[in-house]
Amino acid sequence: MEKKYIISIDMGGTKILAGLINSEEGIIARVKNPTIAGGSQKEYIISLVKIINSLIKEAGIKSKNIKAVCLGIPGSLNPYSGVVGLAPNLGLKKFHVSEKLQEKIPFPVLIENDVNMGALGLKKFGIAKKAKNMLAVFIGTGIGGAIILDGKIYRGTSYAAGEIGHMIINREGPICGCGKKGCFEAVASRASIVRDILEDIKSNKKSIIKKLSFPNKPVKSRILSQAVKANDKLTIKHISKACEVIGQVLANVANLMNFDTIVLGGGLIEALDKFMLPIIKKSFNENVLKDIAKHVEIVSNDLGDDAALYGGIALAEEFLSIKV
Ligand SMILES: [Zn+2]
Numbered sequence: 333m334e335k336k337y338i339i340s341i342d343m344g345g346t347k348i349l350a351g352l353i354n355s356e357e358g359i360i361a362r363v364k365n366p367t368i369a370g371g372s373q374k375e376y377i378i379s380l381v382k383i384i385n386s387l388i389k390e391a392g393i394k395s396k397n398i399k400a401v402c403l404g405i406p407g408s409l410n411p412y413s414g415v416v417g418l419a420p421n422l423g424l425k426k427f428h429v430s431e432k433l434q435e436k437i438p439f440p441v442l443i444e445n446d447v448n449m450g451a452l453g454l455k456k457f458g459i460a461k462k463a464k465n466m467l468a469v470f471i472g473t474g475i476g477g478a479i480i481l482d483g484k485i486y487r488g489t490s491y492a493a494g495e496i497g498h499m500i501i502n503r504e505g506p507i508c509g510c511g512k513k514g515c516f517e518a519v520a521s522r523a524s525i526v527r528d529i530l531e532d533i534k535s536n537k538k539s540i541i542k543k544l545s546f547p548n549k550p551v552k553s554r555i556l557s558q559a560v561k562a563n564d565k566l567t568i569k570h571i572s573k574a575c576e577v578i579g580q581v582l583a584n585v586a587n588l589m590n591f592d593t594i595v596l597g598g599g600l601i602e603a604l605d606k607f608m609l610p611i612i613k614k615s616f617n618e619n620v621l622k623d624i625a626k627h628v629e630i631v632s633n634d635l636g637d638d639a640a641l642y643g644g645i646a647l648a649e650e651f652l653s654i655k656v
Contacts, residue, residue: 335397336656339384339439340644342404342446342637343367345421345473348379351641352387352398354656355457359641361391370423373432381436399654401439402644403429404446406476408492411444411651420509442647446640447494448485450633451478453642454595459634463593467585469496470598470633471578472553474509475517479589497521499581516581520574522600526551528570539566553603560607575608579615586616586624597633605632 337360341350348367351359363383368375384401407419414430430441444452451468454460460468466480477496479486486493497517498510505514506524518524529551533539540562544555559567582594601608613630620628633639645656 335393336399336654337391337393337397338400338402338644338648338656339387339398340402340404340449340641341380341383342449342640343406343419343422344446345406348383349637349641350383350387351638352391352393353641353645355645359638360393361387362641363387363390367422373424373427373429376422376424376427376429377432377436380433384437395438398439399656400644400648400652401433401437401441402449402647403433403441403443404449404640404643405429405443406446408490409443409445410491411442411487411647414441414443416443440652442644442651444643444647445478445491445494447476447478448487449643449647450597450639451480451595451643452485452646453635453639453644454597454633455480455483456646457635457642458595458639459631460593460595463591463595465589465591466593466595467496467582467589467591468595468597468633469578469582471521471596471601472599473521473523475521476598496581496585499584501577501581516577520577520581522553522556522598525556525570525574525600528573529566532566532570537566540564541567553599556600557603557607560604571604571608572611575611576615578608579612579617580619582612582630583616583619586620586628590624591628594628594630595633596630597636597639601632602636 337354339352348365350363352361353359368379406421408417416427416429418425433441460466468478470476475497477494479494498515500514501516502514506518508515508518540559545551
């Protein structure tokens with residue numbers, strides 16, 4: 333029988349990950365590129381075509397075996413029309429990406445929100461295989477969420493569902509990237525934790541972070557993890573505080589939705605899940621209704637960055653009714 337593959341491209345805010353993939357063999361070729369920051373729409377299309385061609389070449393397979401190209405995009409979009417409304421981190425708006433890319437390649441192009449694509453990957457190939465009703469939360473620079481109900485992705489009325497990062501949890505809280513005050517991601521994302529640690533360091537609190545990020549390294553999740561391992565009190569304090577908030581928010585959403593599975597992922601969780609998950613679970617259990625708690629499991633992403641690439645397979649099956 334003829335082998336079928338798809339190409340999945342995860343267009344992140346800092347990097348583009350792409351893979352040539354099918355259910356049986358997994359990822360057989362991959363490409364990692366920096367994001368084309370502030371690139372024009374035309375430049376995006378050119379670089380996507382380059383990535384697609386280099387994957388096909390690397391895998392050494394025939395074009396006719398590629399059945400779809402699936403793009404995971406951080407922003408608002410319509411997966412049915414293939415139009416991106418706004419992807420602020422990529423500097424893109426009103427981008428007819430499916431149509432434009434389709435003009436250059438002989439494969440159908442599908443698009444999906446990157447977090448939804450990650451959740452689909454976890455449901456189909458990862459730790460959430462058995463989940464029926466599931467929430468995925470990715471914690472990094474911001475906080476993204478995706479909902480799966482009765483085994484299917486829940487996109488909402490205008491395909492924007494899952495924006496858990498913008499739940500307002502403290503009216504007096506810090507200003508969020510969205511312009512509102514006290515959003516979940518303005519309080520508990522990696523960027524927010526780092527902001528709070530650096531503020532405390534400025535007012536002369538001691539922390540190893542200063543040394544680890546010397547002279548001017550950005551404080552990424554890996555540095556936070558090193559600081560926790562070195563028992564840095566300030567870092568531990570701020571991460572623990574964020575974990576308590578995360579547990580609370582998850583409890584609120586679980587009370588509303590009665591999920592069976594909550595998967596946590598993203599850079600911060602991947603670097604620190606052994607430290608963070610117990611605190612998150614404790615806070616979750618203190619805040620959630622008992623009957624809801626009994627039926628839900630909180631676990632961490634077991635596919636890492638590849639979750640969204642695997643999600644492309646689910647997308648192709650949904651939109652094109654094919655098995656790859
Ligand atoms: Zn917000």
